[in-house]
Amino acid sequence: MTKQQGRKTPELVCPAGTPSAxxxxxxxxxxxxxxGFRDETNARNFPGLNFSRAEMAEATEYAHKRKAQVYVTVNTFPQAGKTDLWRKAVDDAVGCGADALIVADMGLASYAAKTHPDTRLHLSVQASASNPDAIKYYCETFNVKRVVLPRVLSVTEITALNDEIPCETEVFVFGGLCVMAEGRCLLSSYATGKSPNMNGVCSPAGDVRYEQGKDGSMDSKLGVFTINRFAESETTGYPTICKGRFKCGGNTGYIFEEPSSLDALSMMPDLLQSGVAAFKIEGRQRGRAYTEAVVKAFRKALSDYARGWPVKTDALIALAEGGQLTEGAYKKTWR
Amino acid sequence: MKKDQQRLKFLEPAVRRVFCAVLDAHPEIVDRLDDYAASRIRIDVRDAPFCMVMQVSKREIGVYRRDAKVKSDARIGGSFMTLLKLAEGGGDGDSLFFSRDIEISGDTEAVVALRNALDDSDMNIVRESLAAFGVLGLPLRICYRVFQDMRPLVAGMFAP
Incomplete structure (x- = not known):
């Protein structure tokens, strides 16, 4: 029996881009x-999004009064000469009453572990730690209590990993998918000079343009690149290069990945058996209508599963990028 | 056609009144918009014969013919009900974009900032529109309450 199998149900960890969400x-x-805070210290540094210090303190109080917890993401990589911004975010998160800090950078993990030893430290997916040696290193060196696993592992691999590491694991169960190189992707940086790793934003909105054609088509452009052209009848996706459609080898198609969202509702029994401690929903950049729908669907699914009832698996298609859902690497068939 | 001839001036006082009432009731929108409050954003209501161009920082909103050529930094288009849902946080902006229910062009950053600011605001445009008209809004409020009460009944009458 793994260390997490004693839990009745895993934690449901949900996104919020605003106090209302x-x-x-x-x-x-x-x-x-x-x-996260309203600056480049977190990986969803979008205009109009995130929390001021006062909002974070109020939000934490709201959550705690209702027996919920707040984890604060400080999960971008500090830039040389600007490390104070990231350290202050860590200090302020603790001051606001955060129940855990989610960090990616080793230097920041070291600072948090030394400065706030009583605050739980979680390793962000941006650290891309996906093997026992890497995870053990973070646990032993920085007292990391939980690692958010990159979306590259099958359920079998997660089960095996859980038996080998001394900390909890958290897995994504719904939302946007990266191109399987989290924390290491340079596509956005190549096209715009800004990346989620350093600036907290993939394909920054300031570099995105949409152009509507007279025939109902729509071009999406990132920097100087046209990355997709959608016909009038097609659903769209995010304006990221990894979801772009390009001409390659005489064919036109999605050469990295198709626009689609992760949905692990159908994998819930397997993931529960794998020993994960928490289910994470992606989407701090999404509206509160998304947050409400996805959180309710997963809360109900967990409840139904616990009662032995069938889990409804097609509830969230309307929220999916490109109108498509996928089980991603959890049901990996390509290796 | 000159810009003034494209303007639907008879609609503007009522629209401006509602616009200012919403901003007064939700000062957090301006705070969240930050520098993007100065952006001129065009709202194209697909199923209405007009469009609006607003600039939050100046508390200005103009109403124009739908095909009017008016200078703006960004544009959001969609049906009236879709845009209402988006403004009130009842619809997720990304999902509406994926499904092509809304379309955007121009300064994407300004549109994203506006979407996020509105989503956080918990506004109810109908409620605030009625409040904007003060005493004159009372009969409208009564009509709205009656409409709200009657809606399930009417829906039931037409149910299969």
Missing amino acids: LRVAVDAGADVVYC
């Missing part, structure tokens, strides 16, 4: 809400 998530049944 946090309240919605808590009221919809989130055990934990994760969010």
Whole structure:
């Protein structure tokens, strides 16, 4: 029996880009809400999004009164000469009452572990730690209590990993998918000079342009690149290069990955058996309508599963990027 | 056609009144918009014969013919109900974009900032529109309450 199998149900860790979304998530049944400050210290540094210090303190109080927790993401990589911004984010998160810090950078993990030894430290997916040696290193060196696993592992691999590491694991169960190189992707940086790793934003909106054609088509452009052209009848995706459609070898198609969202509802029994401690929903950049719908669907699914009832698996298609859902690497068939 | 001839001036006082009432009731929108409050954003209502161009920092909103050529930094288009849902946080902007229910062009950053600011605001445009008209809004409020109460009944009458 693995260390997590004693848990009845895993924590449901839900996204919030605004205080309003946090309240919605808590009221919809989130055990934990994760969010970040309104600057480049977190990987969803979008205009109009995120929390001021005062909002974070109020949000944490709101969550705690309702028995929910707040994890604060400080999960970009500090830039040379600007490390104070990231350290202050760590200090302020603790001051606001955060129940855990989610970090990716080793230097920041070291600072947090030394400066705030009583605050739980979680390793962000951006650290891309996906093997026992890497995870053990973070646990032993920085007292990391939980690692958010990159979306590259099958359920079998997650089960095996859980038996070998001394900390909890958290896995994504719904939302946007990266091109399987989290924390190491340079596509956005190549096209725009900005990346989620350093600036907290993939394909920054300031570099994105949409052009509507007279025939109902739509071009999406990132920097100087046209990355997709959607016919009038087609659903669209995010304006990221990894979801772009390109001419290659005489064919036109999605050479990295198709626009689609991860949905692990159908994999829930297997993931529960794998020993993970928490289910994470992606989407701090999404609206509160998304937050409410996804949190409710997963809360109900966990409840139905616990009662031995069938889990409804097609509830969230309307929220999917490109109108498509995938089980991603959890049901990996390509290796 | 000159810009003034494209303007639907008879609609503007009512629209401006509602616009300012929303901004007064939700000062957090301006705070969240930050520098993007100065952006001129065009709202194209697909199923209406007009469009609006607003600039939050100046508390200005103009109403124009749908095909009017008006200078703006960014544009959001969609049906009236879709845009209402988006403004009130009842619809997820990304999902509406994926499904092509809304379309955007121009300064994407300004559109994203506006979407996020509105989503956080918990506004109810109908409620705030009625409040904007003060005493004159009372009969409208009564009509709205009656409409709200009657809606399930009417829906039931037409149910299969």
